[in-house]
Amino acid sequence: MSTSVPPTGPYRSESSLVSSPQPASLTLADVFRRYGDAYLATHSVTAQQQSVMDAIRQCRTFERGYHLDYCPDCGHTEIRPNSCGNRHCPTCQGKDRVEWVEARMQELLPVSYFHVVFTLPDTIYPFCLFNQRVVYDLLFHSAAETLQIFGRDPQWLGAEKMGFFGALHTWGQTLSCHPHVHFVVPAGGIDANGEWVWPSYTENHFLFPVHALAKVYRGKFIAGLKKAFVKGELQFPGDLAILESSENFEAWLDKMVSKNWVVYAKAPFSGPAQVVRYVSRYTHRVAISNQRILSMDDGVIRFTYKNYKKKHEREQTEELWEEMELPANEFIRRFLQHVLPPSYHRIRYYGFLSGSQKHQLQAIWEELVFEEEQPTPEVTVTPWMGIPCPKCETGIMEVVLIVNGRGQVVYATACPQRRAVADWARLGLDGWDTS
Numbered sequence: 234m235s236t237s238v239p240p241t242g243p244y245r246s247e248s249s250l251v252s253s254p255q256p257a258s259l260t261l262a263d264v265f266r267r268y269g270d271a272y273l274a275t276h277s278v279t280a281q282q283q284s285v286m287d288a289i290r291q292c293r294t295f296e297r298g299y300h301l302d303y304c305p306d307c308g309h310t311e312i313r314p315n316s317c318g319n320r321h322c323p324t325c326q327g328k329d330r331v332e333w334v335e336a337r338m339q340e341l342l343p344v345s346y347f348h349v350v351f352t353l354p355d356t357i358y359p360f361c362l363f364n365q366r367v368v369y370d371l372l373f374h375s376a377a378e379t380l381q382i383f384g385r386d387p388q389w390l391g392a393e394k395m396g397f398f399g400a401l402h403t404w405g406q407t408l409s410c411h412p413h414v415h416f417v418v419p420a421g422g423i424d425a426n427g428e429w430v431w432p433s434y435t436e437n438h439f440l441f442p443v444h445a446l447a448k449v450y451r452g453k454f455i456a457g458l459k460k461a462f463v464k465g466e467l468q469f470p471g472d473l474a475i476l477e478s479s480e481n482f483e484a485w486l487d488k489m490v491s492k493n494w495v496v497y498a499k500a501p502f503s504g505p506a507q508v509v510r511y512v513s514r515y516t517h518r519v520a521i522s523n524q525r526i527l528s529m530d531d532g533v534i535r536f537t538y539k540n541y542k543k544k545h546e547r548e549q550t551e552e553l554w555e556e557m558e559l560p561a562n563e564f565i566r567r568f569l570q571h572v573l574p575p576s577y578h579r580i581r582y583y584g585f586l587s588g589s590q591k592h593q594l595q596a597i598w599e600e601l602v603f604e605e606e607q608p609t610p611e612v613t614v615t616p617w618m619g620i621p622c623p624k625c626e627t628g629i630m631e632v633v634l635i636v637n638g639r640g641q642v643v644y645a646t647a648c649p650q651r652r653a654v655a656d657w658a659r660l661g662l663d664g665w666d667t668s
Contacts, residue, residue, distance in 0.1 A: 392422025
């Protein structure tokens with residue numbers, strides 16, 4: 234039996250377990266480990282932001298405990314530090330993303346799908362940082378209700394019910410505040426009799442008029458914000474205190490209404506495979522990926538971003554990539570403003586895709602598939618199989634023991650090394666026999 238033994242000491246990454254000639258790439262956790270304490274010494278953070286920082290900088294270190302992976306094919310075992318599993322951590326989204334995509338593929342219909350994005354004007358950015366739950370709920374609700382209104386309109390669709398899902402993003406490419414929701418919307422819906430309604434427009438190349446969508450969406454959002462103000466649900470700390478008076482709040486709303494409320498709908502996906510690619514790109518994304526962080530020397534974080542302002546000047550999307558430098562404190566501040574409230578659902582489902590109405594999906598799918606001109610979607614999604622064994626390269630590593638950061642065994646299962654595992658759990662890490 235071969236076993237990898239973890240190094241001791243805090244803030245050791247998982248790469249320490251595997252010898253490699255390639256240096257480990259920088260991660261967000263590295264930034265927090267080096268500059269997090271200095272930031273906390275000079276900045277106030279919420280309890281949720283503190284929790285996210287702690288989780289990310291301890292991710293895949295032995296401060297969070299460790300687990301024993303076992304290969305049933307060759308018997309190889311490895312001790313690995315636990316991941317944080319935090320939804321804001323760019324290192325921990327892969328498995329959840331794959332599993333989520335697998336589930337969504339079971340719901341695909343043989344129709345065209347549109348990508349629709351609802352944004353907010355920049356006037357609201359400072360305000361929404363202190364009223365996240367209210368603003369983000371309003372963004373979801375106003376946008377979804379607008380889509381449903383246009384879906385019921387016989388001029389555009391005439392469906393009693395549509396089914397779609399949306400994913401909330403709160404950031405721009407430079408980590409600035411930019412709340413918006415990405416919706417994936419099928420071209421069609423069901424009528425009062427539960428039968429599928431096809432769009433009346435030609436060849437499904439058009440969903441709804443975006444300028445009309447923007448006006449209705451803006452009206453619903455502003456109306457909802459006014460109701461929240463009357464109910465006393467809004468917070469006005471610091472420089473926002475001036476908005477506590479009704480007169481100033483109304484003037485602020487008027488200024489926001491005059492701004493450009495952008496709604497855009499991209500051309501429909503050409504097939505289910507494109508829907509898969511879209512879904513995997515957007516649903517479990519965090520404010521910045523580890524791959525974008527280039528360096529963090531001398532208190533400066535250098536990272537890449539897409540400069541969409543130059544979109545019309547470049548022929549290829551790859552040409553939009555540029556580099557930016559930010560002081561570490563500013564980089565951390567920008568990231569933390571995208572930490573969501575506890576238990577906040579950033580992916581939401583509507584209509585016949587919502588949890589209580591998914592029973593309608595099978596009937597809709599059968600109706601569409603059995604129409605002669607509608608082919609059955611053929612989508613291949615690679616399921617999450619686990620981590621391949623680094624020794625034999627054929628087996629899949631199984632977790633047989635998990636120890637938390639306090640040294641408590643929180644999970645254990647039987648395996649051929651059950652006696653050794655039990656002894657290890659009893660003796661602790663230092664008592665593990667590596668012979």
